[in-house]
Amino acid sequence: GQSLEQPSEVTAVEGAIVQINCTYQTSGFYGLSWYQQHDGGAPTFLSYNGLDGLEETGRFSSFLSRSDSYGYLLLQELQMKDSASYFCAVNRYGGATNKLIFGTGTLLAVQP
């Protein structure tokens, strides 16, 4: 089977740093992606890790450890607009397809 686990909710204050963890169990793992989704909006791509280590994109960083089947998204200098749901998703690639398996999402609430 396949499963992804991430915390359901996280609360933090403006300017702080927050880490959202994701553990996964799946076959055909190719990489781990992170998507942000504001209420009622479309998921938007944040980051992708195909190899172990840290990827940094502005205020957002993502980490992957294949041996531990674990990754995290790090958000720095939190802003109110960062309040949204964050999904980790496993990229399963094979047979010329790139299929995303999503977790249940972490609702981040940024407070003033």
Add this chain to the structure above:
Amino acid sequence: DAGVTQSPTHLIKTRGQQVTLRCSPKSGHDTVSWYQQALGQGPQFIFQYYEEEERQRGNFPDRFSGHQFPNYSSELNVNALLLGDSALYLCASSFSRAYNEQFFGPGTRLTVL
């Protein structure tokens, strides 16, 4: 670049009816995937189309079918609608050789009464 577009935005149907949802991919993308997102859940993979063929399918019944046209746009059809089909249906496009990023459309909110 208009990005991924979907139509309609909202749709209300009754049980047993059929529905067709439409998606136009981002310019330069050749692959379209469809996802179903129930309230409070992550998107669930329905199927993916590439070169006008269904390449992979998630755990959805045959009531869910699709099509991809030569211009890469796609349709999702759902027959014999059930109350449980009420959800946000998301279309995502990607380039077949760029496996790490999918661009999502705004979705179609389907309500089945």
